[in-house]
Amino acid sequence: MYINKTFCEECRKDVEYMVETAIIKGKIKGDEYEYIGKKAVCTKCGSEVYVTDIEDKNLKNLYDMYRQKKGIISLEKILEIPQKYNIGKRPLSLLLGWGEMTFTRYCEGDMPTKQYSDILQKIYDDPAYYKELLEKNKENLKSPQAYEKSKRKVQELLGEENNTGSKLDLIVQYLLYKCEDITPLALQKALYYVQGFFYAFEGRFLFEEDCEAWIHGPVYRDVYNRYSSYRFDPIESVEDFDESVFTTSEKAILDSVIKNFCCYSGKILEKFTHMEKPWKHTRGDLPVNANSNRIIPKELLGEYFIAVKEKFSMLTPGDIEVYSKYIFEQIKG
Template sequence: MDTKSYCYYCDENVSFIIQEKIITENIKGIEFDYVANIAYCKECGEAIYIAELDDENVKRANKKYRQLHDIIQVNEIEEFLNKYNIGQKPLAKLLGWGETTITRYLQGLTPSREYSDRLRELLNDPVKMRELYEKNKGRISDVACKKLELCLNEILEPASFVASDKNASNTLNVSKFFITKIYPEAGEVITHLKLQKMVYYVQSWYLAFFQSPFFHEDCEAWVHGPVFPGLYDIYKDFGNKPITKLTRFNENIFNNDQKFILNMVWQVYGKYDAKYLEKLTHIEYPWKKVRESYKKDERSSEVIVKEDIKDYYTHIKIKHNINSIEDLNKYVSNITILD
């Protein structure tokens, strides 16, 4: 906030002081008192207008009104958006409200009793939120749908989010392990393309270390590297956007050998972006062998056989004496990829 502001009475920019004052306000026919911050001119002592203070006082008045009449608060709406990982506009569209309605509520506009009660109901009852989603999901984008679906599944079906089926060793559970590791607030993201490569390297190095597959699903030699089709169907709606972080997943569904490989792949390959990992798989034998008879951009659903994956990465493991995370990190960091 500026140290000086215009005073109408002095007709010049002046220094001011800010003092608290009890103000009587009337909102929707209801009178109440609240504590406002008022700026006073140091020269003449009259109150002066400062936009930032006025905006803050409007928010204070609305907050007090909401408290008195049990209207949903701004922090509750923020909690709603975070809980369901949904944006302001998609939420408004699901509800059939104007696109800017939620934005205006966050800026301090007081919702009606009807709208307040509806938001509170959905905040506190994920089952009703799912019902709303199923009824109106055609109103929002595919990416917004996928993000909301993941959150609703995480909240309403935690058991299925811990393990996708009785066999913990599958591509979906491996993908969830990685999605719980990211910290979006620190700029870490995993896209679908990167996730596919991470899951591929889990299979590759598990085969090299333990001579048996981590999971039974086969990967195919697609244009942009190895891809697990079943996993593709689950995450395809994200496109090239970051996949939503999971907050609830039980790593103990994996045994110690599996955890070793998962953590190794995360620590070594997790720091690279999707395009780098794509290029890395392109210079390695298993994918190259399958793609030899295909044009650069030609589609293929041909499987990269597990035996080829095992033989190649076992050879790399022995040749470079890779027995730890540090060993693998040194090997990968020394690879040169030419654009």
């Protein structure tokens, strides 16, 4: 039952509408871009109708595509920086030697110059670089408290970076916390998609462990050994989890994989991975039922998911939905 209504120019009255995913074209500064968006369609006559919220989201997607093509840092990453380093918007602007409201304007959607974008991107990617700026420019800050709070946070981040061995464990615990009735087979495939899509969007791998090309798809051996006793049964869920251990970007990938892949059974996900280059290429000419401990090269995994992101014009982790639906249709066919 449709509950949303808007005015239809063809029907000349308020009508119910449905929302469809569409490839949309738009122009910025004379250049045309294609992006994944939404369109509202009248349920009576099938004409496209205007809905403010949908048009606003499409406009944001257009600007996201522009940022991506021009190498400008995304709005989501800009918004994450103050949280990541525990510093206010105005103090951050002062720290960088910019106008006091400059960073605030970027948070509200203004487009940074390429020069400023590159600085923000490096700050986002590299806590050590931010720490250098903090120490070098701390006199720009109006209060020592702002400096001390941000210093503690960046030191904490650098400490976490030196302890990457626990990242995979945290992801496993989060999946068991968020997913209902997840089996060992489904868990393995979820980890594979988290690693691949995180690399596609962020340009680095989320955890250091390699996966192997087993008969039933990609497998992280240590995780397999930990939960193999469950066999085909769901793994016992985790009752409580501190979600603050993940950054906004990490959580966005995790939640999108949970939403768009963990809704399928382990056997369906196995079929997905059997269609994909990383597993197929690594298995090579092995017989179908041959055991193997061949490692799927990280380079191959990263290249494949970057290609997927580009093929389906993905702008945000939410767009992973398009690929999961596509590959599901492929195995049905």
